[in-house]
Amino acid sequence: MNEATQTTNRPVFFISAGVILLFVLLSALFTKQVGSMFTMLQGWIVANFGWFYVLATAGFLFFVFFLFFSSYGLVRLGQNDEEPEYSYATWFAMLFSAGMGIGLLFYGVAEPILHYTAPLVSQPGTTDAAREAMELAFFHWGLHAWAIYIVVGLSLAYFAYRHDLPLTIRSTLYPLLGRRIYGPAGDAVEILAVFGTLFGVATSLGLGVMQINAGLNYLGLLPESTANQIWLIAGITILATVSVVTGLDRGMRRLSEINLGLALALLLFVFFAGPTIFLLSSFVQSLGHYAQTLLGMSFRTTPFQGIEWQASWTMFYWGWWISWSPFVGMFIARISRGRTIREFIGGALFAPTLLTFFWFIVFGNTALHMEIFGPGGISAAVADSVPTAIFAMLDRLPWPLISSTLATLVVATFFITSSDSASLVIDIMTTNGNPNPPVITRVFWATTEGVVAAVLLLAGGLQALQTAAVTTALPFSFVMILMCWSLMRGLSIENKRGAFRAAATSPATLAPAEEPETEDTAQIGDWRTQLQTLIGRQRPSRGHTDTETCRPRIRRFMDEEVDPAFKRLAAELQRNGRGVQVDRHPFQATLVVLREGNEEFTYTLRGRTYRRMPFAFPELRGSAGEPTCMAEILLRGGTVSETPLEGFTRDQIIQNFLAEYAKWMGW
Template identity: 60%
Template sequence: MHGINKTVSFTAAGLILLFVLLASVFTEPFGARISVLQSAIVGNFGWFYILSVAGFLLFALWLFFSPYGSIKLGKDDDEPEFSYLTWFAMLFSAGMGIGLLFYGVAEPVLHFANPRVGEAGTPDAAREAMNLAFLHWGLHAWGIYITVGLSLGYFAYRHDLPLTIRSALYPLLGDRLSGWPGHLVDIVAIVGTLFGIATSLGLGVMQINAGLDYLGLVSIGTMQQMVLIAVITAIATASAVSGVGRGIRRLSELYMLAGLLLLLFVFLLGPSVFLLSTLVESIGRYLWTLPYTSFRTLPYTGAEWQASWTMFYWGWWISWAPFVGMFIARVSRGRTIREFIGGVLFAPVALTFVWFTVFGETAIHMEMFEGGGMAAAVQENVPTALFVMLDRLPLSVITSALATLIVVTFFVTSADSGALVIDIIGSGGNQDPPIATRIFWAVLSGVVAAVLLLVGGLQALQTAAVTTALPFAVVMVLMCVGLVTSLRAERRAGPGRRVARVPTASEGGAPVQPVGDGDWRQQLAAVIGRKGAIAAAAPPGAAVARREVARFIADTVEPAFRDIATELERLGRRAVIEVGPFNAGLAVLRDGEEEFSYDIRARAYHPLTFAFTDLKEADERWQMRVEVILRGGLHKQLLPALAGREAIVRDFVQEYGKWRGW
């Protein structure tokens, strides 16, 4: 099939289909082997999971504070495509989904009712319950995503390599990545990603079934879950085929906001002061115990608890990392490494902590101070945890229906978007792969989720995540080595930024034809030589198309800067002009030192989205805004449609005058 890497795609698909066949034909023996396999992996490689995941977090923190933090994920003149607010929301959406809805209530209550150590139902058990939830969903998870996302973004956008996993190992393997070593890396990534997606889909359909049962629509059962998987996977497939993906994304945006409203609803109607108090204490306890819990392997008490909780989460995050990593890389182009790590590591984690506190601590408060019943209900049926908690609050039917719709929407977008990521990897980084293969991977994700539920339910989902993540954890370690190797090589080579200095007239530069009536020249002379009054503020900002911006920079901004440079030289100053495709900067030099800078640059902004969008569609939705950036980082917007050559010159004079106190 044209447009795909047949070796990678067919091999990965063959391995996954072999699993489906064996699990379907030998259901009972296969299910019996699952617990044995999980125990073997955790018992023999648990130390590696713990060490590697702690290492990924330390690696991210080291890069954050290192001199490499100023390097961009892209070329030196690339600018971020999203505002900070939109970017933070998208980062959270990458990790906010089925998992938080499934475990937001269930995990704290289960730890509270069955603590790893100590007595159940006590304040100490409640504190430890939240500490474990924070550990499993906090910095470590995003340290994993940073490792993959940073490597993908760096090699794809700074070094123009394909947006696929093997590119991150180029510094180690070189051209051998075009052969079997590279194929093997991508095969491991595809298999791990698909089982990670299937794990999320399996958890999601269990919760959808529980929500529909609560609403009295569908009873809980394996067959019902098989039907639900088939129906919702068909919806995801249809979105890929029919082009309604944009509509699905609109729904995902709506339900993302609905999730935040649900969070606010529970906070306001729950024990609000209690939640704020526990949030502060839980964060402090988490940070205090983080060094120990990061390396805790429990060698003296056996691996059973570790297998069901920490190992499962580390495996799930690692298997999910190619999907989330590629997403956060694609929305972070133009950010520096330090910006990327700071945003990805802290913004989503903060909101996750709030989520677990509001939902988990509300349930614990109900158990401890409001008559109990939560722990018994959750232990009896884990997927019902959220609905049992909502049932104790007003408007429970409405909130339960809303929660079910949110899970359905995240199910659809996860299947559709996850299939796109797998397809990109299987196509060697082709970001517009064939639609037929995307349909195949979406359907296969649903099939694997159904098979895992059939052969072992929740335990099978956990085992799948832990097992398939093991080889990819090794790949991630190599990704860290490859990234550091390339960063060191780049630093030794020195900065590669092109500075297009425009010579002034005395240096042989062509004289520039003056514009306007000369008043701005008198004002510029006044700025340098004496104080006076100044008028005309810059026009307000507006969005423009990319081509219009490039034309604006070349035809309007650059000539205006040349006018200014010529006049500055006549007045005893010098100017350096830097010009890029979507930006231009002018620096005023006095005695060889920069006195003032005035930059005009285009910045791409994108409407808020919470799904993994196709680049072609995303391009159509981009909006361009042109900004004036003054020395010190002060931003003021400039409207290109109204800002002619004369207006730019006058605005420069005004801002230069303000800077000199004129």
């Protein structure tokens, strides 16, 4: 437990765990009372904050569209010359697997059928009701859901990769809170994110286990009951824990590959075994109708129809997506380093949305086609038990036993990977952004997710799951609004400081001081005054390299230029209340700025040798053996720039340090 206690953010971990365990205890002891409380709480939130959820979610979508079409879309999530880590195909596949999972299997058939039998506007059981059913399914699972994920994911990626802040929710509010993100205010943000993620994932796990039980019942293996669902949660949580212990590559990666393959196989089977031409035709029509009605649906609050429909559908989904957003947002941030903001939004908004729409067309419209033109009976099965919807539809296609077994396996593997990856994300939030948190705490959170899903099923089934999502999302939706404000502030400040970025990437162009400085000069506008205006904020790391050539020139550069520059900077930083560490190697020097004992900023200069390539440039054959000696500037995020040793003076080193420090501390 020593490793866990060293890395854990104790206030976040113990407050989150304590409140959640108290909830579990009260739900176990007072199940009926907690169930009644859930019903009252959902009604109160929908009645008083339904308009807010609708307005906020529409605002997130328009905010994302604004960033996509604005000049900020060119900003890269990382260094300006950084390349993406994954190809487009791999990146799209991971985006889709992160966003929906179990929910698509649970609602892919059930939601269109439920809207068809009880539409909001149309007459039940008509072709208009079928059209409206797909319109509503697209609305609930489309652009709004992914815009919510993008707000969180983009904020995390921007502040982590562009400005080297820790990959935690609190970092997204740095322009607004400053160093207070490391105090109670930051802890409160992380606690809200932990609550939202855990209850959002528990909602998915509860839906998943209900569907697994329905599948096993269809296969004649296990009757449907709450008790059996609790046992299934226990068994699958154990499997998720095994996946946690075996590690990210051996466990979660392989399971993710398996469930994506199984889900694709199931999708293609239904597409070709069902009414294929009808599905393609309805896909085109539904896309057009969605685009036509998007604006009106985005602001619909149903004030004249009452709150029941809104509570069961739109409010539940908006709450579910918001509560999932720390989990999905952190995941897509981790796989998107090196993308521009426009690439990030385009990939995370449009590609997964189109795949989700195709899923609903294949499963939902196959069921509607059966209901309207075929044998029917699916609406009756859904009315009897929502989790059985997909199995009722598969039963009317060829090889129902095989396809139903496949569907059950897909839900089970999605269950395991959701629990595993969510426990990792929660653990990252409770360990100050540690990307590799201790296994023991990940096991704790994986187990807790299963326990919370179990008590929610005991306390009210689907109603309790919906209420948990809506309730925990309410406070985090305010955090997301602050994220939008903070991201815009960070982008606008960086845009205003473009001159600093240009100077930092071209150190050789910095003009030297007009006259030599002495240690007691402190005139207005000199580098010491610039430094004093910067003092104020955050953190980085190191690298080491040796060179085989240019050694004499690099040693002389380090002794005559770098050492004196670092000495003058260290003295002035200490005079302004900062701690300083200088790490000196023969061909590399690192200056670390400390604030209250914590690493705030790191600046490294190292010598490198480059040789010309005569096979690529024949005109240089005569000087092929001549090396070029370069000074390489490194920050926490990697190499920033390079410049020839000759002419890079101590004054230019100081100015370059100030430029990078200003870029880092600009907020």
